[in-house]
Amino acid sequence: MKRTISKLLLTAGIAAVMLSACSKVPEESKYIPKEAGLVLELNAKQISQKLITNGMTMDKLIEAAQSKDTADNMAKAWKDAKNSGIDMTSNFFVSVVFGDDKNAYIEATGSLQDAAKFEAFLKANLKSYDLKTGKDFKYTYDADSRGVFTWNNKSVIYLRNLNTNRLNDLPGLDKPADEDNNVDTAAAAAAVVSPVAAVTTDMPESAAALVSTADHLYHMKESETAGTLEPFKKLLKESADMGFFFNTQAVLNSGMNGTTALPGNFKKLMEGSFCTATANFEKGKILVNTNSYMGKEMLAIFKKYGTKEIDMSMLEKYPSDNVTGFVSYAFDFHMVGEIIKSTGTDGLVNMMLSQRSGLTMDDLLNAFDGQLVYVASDFQIERKPNPYFEGDTIEKPNAKWIFNMKVANKDAFNKVMSSPLFAGTLVKQGDKYVLAVPELAASFPAMSLTEKSVTLGSDSVLLEQYLAGKGQIKLPEGVAGKAKGNMLAGYVDLAKMAKTIPTDKADEDDRPLLIKAQNLFKDVTFSAKKVSGDVQTGEIVLNFKDQDKNSLVQLAEFGTEAAKLAQAKKAQRAKQEAADKAAEDALYNAIPADSATIR
Secondary structure (H helix, E strand, C coil), rough: CCCCHHHHHHHHHHHHHHHCCCCCCCHHHHHCCCCCEEEEEEHHHHHHHHHHCCCHHHHHHHHHHCCHHHHHHHHHHHHHHHCCCEEEHHHEEEEECCCCCCCEHHHHHHHHHHHHHHHHHHHCCCCCCCCCCCCEEEEEEECCCEEEEECCCCCCEEEECCCCCCCCCCCCCCCCEEEEHHHHHHHHHHCCCCCCCCCCCCCHHHHHHHHHHHHHHCCCCCCEEEHHHHHHHHHCCCCCCCEEEEEECCCHCCCCCCCCCCHHHHHEEEEEEEEEEEEEEEEEEEEEEEEEEEEHHHHHHHHHHCCCCCCHHHHHHCCCCCEEEEEEECCCCCHHHHHHHHHCCHHHHHHHHHHHHCCCCCHHHEEEEEEEEEEEEEEEEEEEECCCCCCEEEEEEEEEEEEEEECCHHHHHHHCCCCHHHHHCCEEEECCEEEHHHHHHHHHEEEECCEEEEEEEEEEHHHHHHHCCCCCCCCCHHHHHHHHHCCCCEEEHHHHHCCCCCCCHHCCCHHHHHHHHHHCEEEEEEEEECCEEEEEEEEEEEEEECCCCCCHHHHHHHHHHHHHHHHHHHHHHHHHHHHHHHHHHHHHCCCCCHHCCCC
């Protein structure tokens, strides 16, 4: 059995969500530094209770194994995980401390019930296990993942360097050793934390730097921890299955590629900005609540311009009872201008606009109201002529749709539309703008450009019906209510889109799982309210077709079926490969020895 960090973390993760017991809220969050840009929290106890309450046990997962060997391996891994010494009912945290590719790292934190059992678990699962002692903690290097496990009597922290220039540089991915790259990473990381004596004698420098980082984390002052940030503190108090924390300011100040080019005034504007979210697996749905916290300067801009509400009439007059989805937004474009001005880059923006169109940024901001809506309906897969091969056809998705945006100032709008930006493309006829060359209409969507609104559509008939305002949209119960009074709202009918998947053309073995996937989700809605105090709240709801069963259980059951199919396909491939090899060997053995002699 290959002993890699992927296997270890997967086993621990499965065990974490399958055990249930009374436990205190862990203190592991105190090991998360204030400069962490991303933090993911998993409430293992709460998740496991929802699974077991609905009859989902580890035994059932093991039963899902297609072969006896696989089931035996899973059972052994499960038994090992239960005796690993890790508190499987605590909260687990995964944090990312960003920076340039020389000092970023990933940190995974959990609770320990028995440090001695954990040491034995590592010894059995890590081929590079070599126990060492730091200040108030122990550690060992994992050669497979090039990470370091560290622990004391109560907590375990796994650390790994993160190269922000490589998207595949994530924990658990097996890659060829590249110590030359990690030496530079380690040297820079070690420079920002207090060194630990005698860790480089038989470990690579990359590991030595991680141990130094661990030493810093275990001995941080309270003022250095993420727990002193009020949004993070509030997140920890939420009773949620999962939590998410994004520290905007920390990421901008990290020196990560791309952030160094941002104006200093923009970074100042984003001071005190954080995003948090909680996710809960409930009966028939997954509920996500979001919070966007704003610093003093950004909050002032939002309070000045972020008070619009969605114009429901723009949505309600869409003429269809077969809506696939919509997005409505009430956004004062002057907010963008204010942000640009606060960064001191408005002069550059105006210069670029003037050179290309003779316009200024204010001309554009004054022209449009910021009330936008996009609605799609009648989604389907259609067979159309192949543009590359005459006589051939291809299947393409198709839908009816309308995009509508209000005009705010008639004079500013006319100035934009008559500018060099649209010269030769549009001409004015009365209070409308039309294509200067009518023959180009086939290359453009249907459009109505007036001094009241800019409206585009999939076809002219739908456009005329929408503009006439005599139609009435039909949405599922409660969906319209999520839009009314908010700044942002949206809806997607996942069930209608899934129905267009041609299951009859799928492989016979894949078809049952594909049909189950079609019948899994119902729809998704999302919304964002206006700013209240210093925070803007939002909501995302993913609804399942089965409204009587917990959503996590439904996902687990679907995952079990997918695992069965994967195991069956793997066995089938192995059988076919063995048959091909046997046939090849038989053919080779049938060739007379003399015929193979080169003369």
